[in-house]
Amino acid sequence: MNADSLLDLAPVVPVVVLDDADAAVPLARALVAGGLPVIELTLRTPAALPAIERVAAEVPDAVVGAGTVVRRADAEQAAKAGARFLVSPGCTPALRAAMADTGVPFLPGVATASEALALLEEGVTALKFFPAEAAGGIPYLKALGGPLPQVRFCPTGGVTVANAPGYLALPNVGCVGGTWLTPRDAIAAGDWARIEELARAAAALR
Numbered sequence: 001m002n003a004d005s006l007l008d009l010a011p012v013v014p015v016v017v018l019d020d021a022d023a024a025v026p027l028a029r030a031l032v033a034g035g036l037p038v039i040e041l042t043l044r045t046p047a048a049l050p051a052i053e054r055v056a057a058e059v060p061d062a063v064v065g066a067g068t069v070v071r072r073a074d075a076e077q078a079a080k081a082g083a084r085f086l087v088s089p090g091c092t093p094a095l096r097a098a099m100a101d102t103g104v105p106f107l108p109g110v111a112t113a114s115e116a117l118a119l120l121e122e123g124v125t126a127l128k129f130f131p132a133e134a135a136g137g138i139p140y141l142k143a144l145g146g147p148l149p150q151v152r153f154c155p156t157g158g159v160t161v162a163n164a165p166g167y168l169a170l171p172n173v174g175c176v177g178g179t180w181l182t183p184r185d186a187i188a189a190g191d192w193a194r195i196e197e198l199a200r201a202a203a204a205l206r
């Protein structure tokens with residue numbers, strides 16, 4: 001798998017904030033059962049790294065990655081924990097180098113044509129578009145596709161079950177990401193059936 005093929009594995013990538021690493025395995029199983037095998041666990045809580053480790057070891061059908069990669073150490077620790085991909089909200093030359101050094105596929109975040117061009121110069125053609133809705137949403141991405149048809153995006157940030165189909169209809173969108181599949185209250189309650197249902201609805205979007 002490389003970053004470009006990652007965009008084709010599932011129409012929606014659940015972006016997860018976990019408070020308790022014990023929730024990771026049942027959560028990942030529910031998402032996989034609902035049809036969403038690609039899972040981004042954000043490095044925003046101390047539970048994230050052990051959660052990545054457990055999902056990588058115990059849920060072979062999941063493709064678990066790390067989100068909120070913002071420093072070299074994040075990239076290194078996530079790769080060591082078994083992350084199969086890395087996602088960052090934005091990118092700098094140092095962060096790109098750090099992610100590339102891990103050998104793990106990565107999706108750097110961009111929000112402008114210049115940022116996309118800087119990464120294109122380094123051979124990176126799969127990008128996260130963040131924060132998607134706030135940065136201009138569907139019309140903005142459509143406009144970027146004119147001069148930059150070789151770049152494909154995973155829009156994330158303000159994407160919902162309602163606006164996801166519009167993004168997925170764009171030729172330069174491979175998949176979308178969002179937190180709506182894994183509500184914090186459902187995770188806290190261990191309501192895996194609800195999460196599986198949300199995943200199933202999202203998997204059917206395309």
Ligand SMILES: O=C(O)C(=O)C[C@H](O)[C@H](O)COP(=O)(O)O
Pocket residue numbers: 015042067068069087088089109130156157158159177178179180
């Ligand atoms: O953690 C990261 O690396 C990010 O870039 C941020 C997330 O992608 C957004 O927080 C998505 O959140 P929603 O808008 O609720 O779907």
